[in-house]
Amino acid sequence: MSEALSAEITREIARRRTFAIISHPDAGKTTLTERILRAGGAIQLAGNVRAKGERRRTKSDWMGIERDRGISVVTSVMTFEYGNCVFNLLDTPGHEDFSEDTYRTLTAVDCAVMVIDAAKGIEDRTRKLFEICRLRDIPIITFINKMDREAQDCFALLDEISNSLALDVSPATWPIGRAATFIGTFDIRTREVHTKDPVDETDPRMVQLREDLELVEAALPEFDRESFDAGHLSPVFFGSAMKEIGVTDLLDALVAYGPAPRAQPTESREVKADEEQVTALIFKIQANMDPNHRDRMAFARVCSGRLTRGMRLKHVRTGKQFALHTPQFFFARDRQLAEEAFGGDVVGIPNHGTLRIGDTLSENEELRFTGVPHFAPEILRRVRLDDAMKAKKLRQALVELAEEGVVQLFRPQDGLPPIVGVVGTLQLDVLQSRLKGEYGVSIGFESTPFTLARWITGDREKIEMFMMTNRSSMADDLDGDPVFLASSSFMMRRTIEMNPDLAFHDIKQIG
Ligand code: G4P
Numbered sequence: 001m002s003e004a005l006s007a008e009i010t011r012e013i014a015r016r017r018t019f020a021i022i023s024h025p026d027a028g029k030t031t032l033t034e035r036i037l038r039a040g041g042a043i044q045l046a047g048n049v050r051a052k053g054e055r056r057r058t059k060s061d062w063m064g065i066e067r068d069r070g071i072s073v074v075t076s077v078m079t080f081e082y083g084n085c086v087f088n089l090l091d092t093p094g095h096e097d098f099s100e101d102t103y104r105t106l107t108a109v110d111c112a113v114m115v116i117d118a119a120k121g122i123e124d125r126t127r128k129l130f131e132i133c134r135l136r137d138i139p140i141i142t143f144i145n146k147m148d149r150e151a152q153d154c155f156a157l158l159d160e161i162s163n164s165l166a167l168d169v170s171p172a173t174w175p176i177g178r179a180a181t182f183i184g185t186f187d188i189r190t191r192e193v194h195t196k197d198p199v200d201e202t203d204p205r206m207v208q209l210r211e212d213l214e215l216v217e218a219a220l221p222e223f224d225r226e227s228f229d230a231g232h233l234s235p236v237f238f239g240s241a242m243k244e245i246g247v248t249d250l251l252d253a254l255v256a257y258g259p260a261p262r263a264q265p266t267e268s269r270e271v272k273a274d275e276e277q278v279t280a281l282i283f284k285i286q287a288n289m290d291p292n293h294r295d296r297m298a299f300a301r302v303c304s305g306r307l308t309r310g311m312r313l314k315h316v317r318t319g320k321q322f323a324l325h326t327p328q329f330f331f332a333r334d335r336q337l338a339e340e341a342f343g344g345d346v347v348g349i350p351n352h353g354t355l356r357i358g359d360t361l362s363e364n365e366e367l368r369f370t371g372v373p374h375f376a377p378e379i380l381r382r383v384r385l386d387d388a389m390k391a392k393k394l395r396q397a398l399v400e401l402a403e404e405g406v407v408q409l410f411r412p413q414d415g416l417p418p419i420v421g422v423v424g425t426l427q428l429d430v431l432q433s434r435l436k437g438e439y440g441v442s443i444g445f446e447s448t449p450f451t452l453a454r455w456i457t458g459d460r461e462k463i464e465m466f467m468m469t470n471r472s473s474m475a476d477d478l479d480g481d482p483v484f485l486a487s488s489s490f491m492m493r494r495t496i497e498m499n500p501d502l503a504f505h506d507i508k509q510i511g
Contacts, residue, residue, distance in 0.1 A: 016344030023115035024123035040080035083255035097424020118151030137231040261344030273343030278305030298355035377421025410475035450485035454504035
């Protein structure tokens with residue numbers, strides 16, 4: 001490896017911070033995102049992200065359906081610089097119907113910020129997202145938000161986080177004042193007071209702070225880098241996104257110890273971010289981001305090397321060369337050509353459907369990144385076409401939207417119309433609205449006799465035999481892999497028992 005390149009890569013990846021924010025709806029993720037982007041200079045006014053008067057609309061909300069329903073459906077990425085670090089903030093959909101999308105996004109981050117409402121504590125969705133992070137040992141930073149309101153006692157909150165998530169917590173800051181009198185934070189390690197206006201040592205809030213700190217130091221663990229990196233210990237920050245208190249504490253912490261790009265697993269070996277060879281993983285596809293300009297963007301996490309505009313990479317799934325003419329970075333408001341990118345960066349790659357979720361790009365090595373899953377859908381519906389003349393268009397549109405991960409597509413082997421599978425019903429609404437809006441195809445949904453789907457693997461001949469005898473319950477997925485559909489969990493269990501030579505999977509690793 002050339003020494004200069006190696007040194008450059010090492011230097012650049014050390015300043016990359018790629019993270020997501022996870023939270024229960026309403027805990028303040030949107031507000032915190034705005035404040036972070038503002039602190040990072042990505043937007044001048046916090047109001048720019050959420051346009052005035054339009055509730056819950058952020059610049060990352062590209063699709064009409066999101067605006068109509070006030071939810072964040074798509075995953076987007078926002079790149080900004082702060083404290084000499086390059087941050088890639090990956091936005092995850094807030095609604096649990098899009099959990100598959102969230103899961104994929106979390107495969108592309110090195111760290112997650114968990115936002116908790118100080119009055120409500122750990123909520124259902126926070127717990128689920130946390131569990132996903134834990135599966136991948138993603139380090140977690142906790143931000144306890146809304147300290148400007150009536151909140152639970154801080155020690156009680158820390159206890160709750162620690163007990164209900166089985167996660168060690170180590171306060172990095174402590175609030176000064178509570179609710180209406182909350183004015184800032186105290187940095188436990190540097191002993192600095194962070195308040196907008198100076199506060200006197202004799203102020204009752206400072207007296208309370210000193211009392212609390214004695215207990216903090218006696219009862220709670222100190223920050224430990226190794227436990228944090230392994231996902232066992234979370235540093236905790238207190239703040240108010242709305243009042244912009246504690247936001248820079250959080251960003252400064254990400255600069256100081258937010259993990260640099262992690263090694264990524266492949267089928268054959270781990271790829272370290274400081275390797276010279278360029279590798280990248282496609283974790284998200286998004287089509288038609290700009291309605292005036294039909295385009296299809298693959299979001300790639302650069303996993304190693306220095307990616308430069310114009311370079312040719314091997315598209316491992318097809319073995320073909322892929323030229324990176326216009327890789328792009330995304331900012332809060334616009335995109336820009338990415339002349340170069342390093343491990344941890346997320347770039348958008350425009351393409352015409354060549355790139356799929358889970359694909360690997362590499363300079364020449366036959367590598368396949370793992371960890372990007374498809375979950376067995378929990379809802380299966382047959383697509384009913386309103387205008388039979390549009391059958392061909394529908395077929396093509398369904399493939400494109402399935403490649404994007406909007407729904408999963410199953411083609412029944414008995415030749416009946418296609419079945420779509422989703423984890424949450426909102427995905428069906430998105431499919432219907434996008435088919436109409438982007439392809440001019442109106443559809444409805446019909447129920448199917450099926451409630452469960454499992455991917456089958458095993459000896460080819462045995463699979464063929466199984467398919468012959470179960471033709472009316474068999475379908476092919478988007479990649480042509482066989483899927484068994486069952487009408488009930490009883491049927492599924494029985495089928496599995498009767499076919500011990502075959503394996504039935506509820507998760508498919510793609511790539
Ligand atoms: P989400 O993305 O996690 O769903 O939450 P979002 O930021 O939209 O915040 C949910 C509500 O909580 C919003 O109020 C927001 O203004 C409020 N909020 C966020 N952070 C803080 C905070 O630090 N302190 C206080 N007091 N409130 C906070 P809303 O009334 O539902 O919406 P809006 O009318 O303010 O837009």
